[in-house]
Amino acid sequence: MINLSEIINFINFQDLIQRTSEQIYMFSIAILLSILFGLIIGIVLHRVQKLSNIVFNILNIIETLPTIALLVLLLPFLGLGMKPTIFVSVLYAILPIARNCYVGLNNVEQSYIEVARSIGLNEFEILTKIEIPLALPTIVSGIRISIVFTMGVVTLGGLIAAGGLGASIQTGVQLYDKTLIYVSAVWVGILALFFDALAYLVERFLQKRFNNV
Amino acid sequence: MIFKNVDSIEIVRLVKSYRDLMAINDVSLKINGKELFVIIGPSGCGKTTLLKTINRLIEPDSGGVFINNNDIRNLDVVKLRKNIGYVIQQVGLFPHMNIKDNISLILKLEGWPREKIDKRVKEILKIVFLDEIYLRKFPNQLSGGQQQRVGLARALALNQPLLLMDEPFGSVDPILRRQLQDEFLQIKKVLGKTIVFVTHDIEEAFRLGDRIAVMKGGKIKQIGEANDLILNPADSFVLNLVESDKKYKHISNLKVRDVMIPVKNYMIDSQAKISDSIKFMLKNNTEFGIIVKKDKFLGTTDLKTLLNSNFIKNDQKIENLYNKETLKFSPEKPLYDALAEMKKSNISIAVILERDVPIGTILSSEILNRLI
Known part of the structure; x- marks a missing residue:
């Protein structure tokens, strides 16, 4: 039987708390940036429909590149560590958010917009008061997909000295420490599920609110 | 408000086409202040397009719309629309807002203080025969008729002098439609607004309209009061339309x-x-x-x-x-x-x-x- 003090020793020895906080730090920055850029791209493309095809094609191509390849390709430009990891995470996570934002805005029923316009809302008010609130459930589902993506990419950052739980898994692989590999990998999974569940709650709340849309 | 009253709306040689389809083909007409002007015609005749040129949801290819002799192209479009209430068949209540927010959205954006908004909302609710208990509810909790009343209330929020209505009673059952029409006639008396009303239902046109314009294929066939259309239909199309109201089918047989x-x-x-x-x-x-x-x-x-x-x-x-x-x-x-x-x-x-x-x-x- 493993007792509590052994577990605590294990966590301390392997710097798991440190690694976890690095993981969450990178994850949070990456997902916040992805949401920011994803929404901006989605909104701009919704307004300038002509651009949507080309932009989504570019994002799709980025999406097909293997993550590791991208991390390595960027080494000469961004070096090692957290910065390139966050950068690559954002590249991957933008697409689901941007696409869902774009689709969500495009799918807002035309009659709402027509009424909003006709009662004297300007274009900015239509966007913020009508379109975005109505597209919100779709946007949040996009964010949920990105959360899982990001957790994965951030973990790969361990390969390029970004720290985080990916580093713990790397250590486990190097030392052939099965326990460390299992613990770190499962812990990453739990974190991903936790953030996903959080987003799920937000999504469900929004869907309840808009269940007649 | 740009207009305190609408004394006349003049539509002059209006043309609007979509590719090869002439939605409005050289239409000119004059709507008088405080009248309820009905535009009737089959679907695709251009009646809704014509209505939407009045609040510039649609810009014509040529010709113009003049409200109180002002060319509306020279007015700020957002300001113009704030002077014009608009009610559509789909109602279009915003599903993410409760009834109160739906009605008062434009008042909030106009920066009205809270007490003034509350007072105004209560006033309008009375006008459209709605109880205050609905204020906290969401649109999907209301019946079709109630939603339509809220839609009307929203269009009246700023006390606009002009009201555009696009088949507002088109999607409710005949009994409720009749009731809403009766209510609307009362509301109309209270408000004394200029109203442009689009419908495809001749019975509704006769019941509500002070004057009726019959449209077909982007052109106006006839404008007149109900008895003008009944007694002197301009052509066979108007005649058929009038007689499609069953009560008139036998008018030629009556002594x-x-x-x-x-x-x-x-x-x-x-x-x-x-x-x-x-x-x-x-x-x-x-x-x-x-x-x-x-x-x-x-x-x-x-x-x-x-x-x-x-x-x-x-x-x-x-x-x-x-x-x-x-x-x-x-x-x-x-x-x-x-x-x-x-x-x-x-x-x-x-x-x-x-x-x-x-x-x-x-x-x-x-x-x-x-x-x-």
């Missing part, structure tokens, strides 16, 4: 006898005094009388003439003061011809005689209402 009303409450003996005749009319709530001498028809009189005579000084017999120029019809005369004749001579009352004895009367205003 005067079928629709005349009894004369008992109108008959005044030639020997009666003027003052007694006035009393008689007031008692029966009628505005004119049929004068008879020994049951034979002599002529007609009306309340206004009698009141204007100096009967207080000189209360003479009614036989000295009556109108000989009256329309007289036989009971077998076709109703259609009778109404046409009344319209032509601009006399709204006719007396039906059988061997010189009055047996009935028709009032052109009343008869059309009864048929509608």
Whole structure:
């Protein structure tokens, strides 16, 4: 039987708390940036429909590149560590958010917009008061997909000295420490599920609110 | 508000096409202030397009719209729309806002203080016959009729002088539609707004419209009051449209006898005094009388003439003061011809005689209402 003090020793020895906080730090920055850029791209493309095809094609191509390849390709430009990891995470996570934002805005029923316009809302008010609130459930589902993506990419950052739980898994692989590999990998999974569940709650709340849309 | 009142809307040589389809093909018309102007036609005739050019949801290819002689292209489009209420068939209540927020959204954006908004919302709710308990509910918790009332309330929030309505009662069942129409007629009286109303339902057009424009294929076929369309349809299209309201299908078969009303409450003996005749009319709530001498028809009189005579000084017999120029019809005369004749001579009352004895009367205003 493993007792509590052994577990605590294990966590301390392997710097798991440190690694976890690095993981969450990178994850949070990456997902916040992805949401920011994803929404901006989605909104701009919704307004300038002509651009949507080309932009989504570019994002799709980025999406097909293997993550590791991208991390390595960027080494000469961004070096090692957290910065390139966050950068690559954002590249991957933008697409689901941007696409869902774009689709969500495009799918807002035309009659709402027509009424909003006709009662004297300007274009900015239509966007913020009508379109975005109505597209919100779709946007949040996009964010949920990105959360899982990001957790994965951030973990790969361990390969390029970004720290985080990916580093713990790397250590486990190097030392052939099965326990460390299992613990770190499962812990990453739990974190991903936790953030996903959080987003799920937000999504469900929004869907309840808009269940007649 | 750009306009406090809308005294006229002039649409001048308006053209709008979509690729090779002419949605509006050189339409000119004038809508008067405070009237309820109905545009009717089959789907795809351009009626909704025409309506939307008034609040610039659609910009025409050529021609223009003038409100109170202002070319609306020269006005700020957002300001213009804040002067124009807009109600559509799909209602389009914002599903993420409760009823109060739906109604007061534009007031908030206009920066009204909270107390003023609350007061205004309550005022409008009364106008559209909605209870305050609905304020906290969401659109999907309301029935179709209630939603339509909220839609109207939202369009009235800023007390706009002009109201555009695009088949607002099109998606509710016939019984509710009738009820909403009745309510709307009352609301219209209270508000005294200029209203442009699009429909494809001729019965609705007749019930609500002060004047009706019939549209087909992007062109105006005829503009007029209900009786103009019924009595003098401009072409076979208008005729078919009018007759599609079942009640008019048999109008050509009707005789005067079928629709005349009894004369008992109108008959005044030639020997009666003027003052007694006035009393008689007031008692029966009628505005004119049929004068008879020994049951034979002599002529007609009306309340206004009698009141204007100096009967207080000189209360003479009614036989000295009556109108000989009256329309007289036989009971077998076709109703259609009778109404046409009344319209032509601009006399709204006719007396039906059988061997010189009055047996009935028709009032052109009343008869059309009864048929509608």
